[in-house]
Amino acid sequence: MLATSFPEKDAVAQAASLGFVRGISDGLELVDRGFEEMLVDFGGRSLLVAPIAKDFVLAMLAASDANTQLLRVVMGSSVRQLRRMHEIAEKPEPAPAPAAAAAPAAPAKPEQAAAPKPAPGAPPPPPQRPQQGAPPPPPQAAKPAPTGRPQPPQQARPAPPPPPIKGQQPPKPPPPAQAPPQQAKPPQAPAKPEPAPAPAAAAPAAPAAAKAADKDAEPVLPQVLALLTEYIGPVARVSFKRGVTRWRESSTPTVGTLGELAKILAADLSTDSEKKAFLDAVERLRGN
Amino acid sequence: MNKSIVDDVMKIRGVRGAAVLGQSGEVVNSSIGPKELNEFFELLFKVAVGGKGASALGEVKRMIVRTDKDEDLSLLMKDKQALAIVSERSRPQMELFAEVSELLGRG
Numbered sequence: 001m002l003a004t005s006f007p008e009k010d011a012v013a014q015a016a017s018l019g020f021v022r023g024i025s026d027g028l029e030l031v032d033r034g035f036e037e038m039l040v041d042f043g044g045r046s047l048l049v050a051p052i053a054k055d056f057v058l059a060m061l062a063a064s065d066a067n068t069q070l071l072r073v074v075m076g077s078s079v080r081q082l083r084r085m086h087e088i089a090e091k092p093e094p095a096p097a098p099a100a101a102a103a104p105a106a107p108a109k110p111e112q113a114a115a116p117k118p119a120p121g122a123p124p125p126p127p128q129r130p131q132q133g134a135p136p137p138p139p140q141a142a143k144p145a146p147t148g149r150p151q152p153p154q155q156a157r158p159a160p161p162p163p164p165i166k167g168q169q170p171p172k173p174p175p176p177a178q179a180p181p182q183q184a185k186p187p188q189a190p191a192k193p194e195p196a197p198a199p200a201a202a203a204p205a206a207p208a209a210a211k212a213a214d215k216d217a218e219p220v221l222p223q224v225l226a227l228l229t230e231y232i233g234p235v236a237r238v239s240f241k242r243g244v245t246r247w248r249e250s251s252t253p254t255v256g257t258l259g260e261l262a263k264i265l266a267a268d269l270s271t272d273s274e275k276k277a278f279l280d281a282v283e284r285l286r287g288n
Numbered sequence: 289m290n291k292s293i294v295d296d297v298m299k300i301r302g303v304r305g306a307a308v309l310g311q312s313g314e315v316v317n318s319s320i321g322p323k324e325l326n327e328f329f330e331l332l333f334k335v336a337v338g339g340k341g342a343s344a345l346g347e348v349k350r351m352i353v354r355t356d357k358d359e360d361l362s363l364l365m366k367d368k369q370a371l372a373i374v375s376e377r378s379r380p381q382m383e384l385f386a387e388v389s390e391l392l393g394r395g
Contacts, residue, residue, distance in 0.1 A: 033328075037354040040336075042346035061345075069382075277378070284380075 037075065039068060048072065050079045053088045069284075070223060073230055216254045223285050224258070228265055231274055239268045258286045289369045291317035293391060297371065300387050302379025304359065307372040309333050320374055325361070329372040332363045336370070352381065366392055 040047040044064035048071060051057050058079055062071050083089070221244070229236040243264040244253070251257040262282035266275040289308055294317050297306040307318035307326060313333040315326045336348040353361040360381060362373045371392065375384055 034356040035353050036356055039350075039352040039354075040348055041350035041352075043349040044346055047345065273378075280380070 037072065039072070041068075048075055050075050052079055052082045052086070056082075056086075056088075058082060070226070073226055076230065077226075217258060220255060220258065220285055224261065224265070224282055227278065227281055227285070228268075231269055231278060239265060243268075255286055258282060289366055289371060289392070293371065294319050296391050297373060297388060300384065300391075302376040302384060303373055304376060305372075305374035309363075309370040309372060311368045313337065313370075315372075318372075320372065325374065326372075328361070329363060329370075332361075332372075333370050336363060336365055350385070364388060364392070 035051065038049045040049070046062040046064075046066070046068050048060045048062060048068065049057055050059075058075065060071060060075055062068050225236060225240045228240055232239065243261060246264050247253055247257070247261040251260045253261075259279070259282065262279050265282075266278050269275045269278055291308050294306045294308055297303055298319055305318070305320035305325070307315050307320050307329060309329060310316045313330050315330060318326050320326055320329075332351050332353070336351055347365070349365055351363045354377065355361060358377045360373075360375050360377050360379075362375065362381070362385075364371045364373070364385070371388065373384070373388065375381075
């Protein structure tokens with residue numbers, strides 16, 4: 001285990017999670033089979049496991065009242081971030097899969113430090129970050145709303161980095177050439193984390209009623225932004241801010257009119273299927 | 289769990305395959321074509337039942353694996369048996385599981 005955010009008093013959960021994750025990663029060969037993510041529902045808590053590379057997984061134990069759909073979005077972002085940090089191919093090519101729908105042959109994958117299984121001769125651990133094992137969810141993750149968003153196709157664009165999550169080290173940009181591994185370097189100085197666009201920032205002449213309405217929609221906006229970021233990357237902030245401005249101009253910005261905002265934002269998505277998935281996900285956020 | 293539930297599950301939108309696993313974890317009825325996939329579900333079953341640390345976290349109710357083929361592989365545990373489902377990723381799991389739960393409740 002390279003990093004954990006389990007509190008000491010929850011050592012049992014940590015040990016149990018680790019044991020289970022080890023069992024999963026050892027037995028199920030998630031990376032080799034080309035699997036992207038696994039969720040184990042224990043009836044209360046849920047364990048989310050995402051392979052970063054061979055013998056290197058990110059695991060999150062979600063509370064029973066957590067929104068696993070949103071956590072999966074967060075996890076996807078974190079996985080991409082970790083891959084960039086460790087210069088791992090954005091999407092590891094799976095080996096010929098003994099199971100599931102035939103996976104393509106895998107080129108050599110970088111052997112990375114084993115999160116759950118300290119492999120012999122494992123490379124040095126990644127830059128330590130507080131609470132790296134379970135990245136903190138976005139601002140609303142304590143009680144997030146479901147998204148149910150399918151993963152957008154990865155090959156359509158070069159996987160833009162997700163927005164820096166508060167308290168996390170931002171991802172470094174893809175190396176221009178064969179850069180040496182970064183593990184031994186001290187953690188990068190954190191770039192100035194961009195806060196989520198403030199819902200009120202783009203309403204120059206918002207009347208009091210609109211401000212009150214903003215309060216209604218405010219809690220869900222960061223989730224919409226997180227969702228949009230999953231599709232179009234960091235540019236989502238710009239798109240989101242512009243969309244919110246237009247939304248305020250055309251509708252009363254409440255949860256009830258969130259669909260209007262979704263339509264505005266969906267215009268920036270590239271395919272109809274993405275647009276539909278995004279609209280559906282926002283609709284679920286709204287309904288939560 | 290009745291073996292015939294496979295046919296009912298197959299009628300649910302977005303479902304590409306289904307299988308019932310018996311108490312010992314073997315596939316007893318399946319509409320899932322690839323043998324490897326059936327075997328993988330058997331492996332999942334073993335992890336669900338005997339996974340290290342599972343008891344401390346509670347009983348596994350459900351396992352979902354997202355593949356890189358726009359498919360979700362789900363294993364739903366019920367009465368020491370399991371229902372395996374291969375579904376399209378585009379089908380929201382909450383909806384899918386709601387329909388499946390209804391079927392299981394009936395059966």
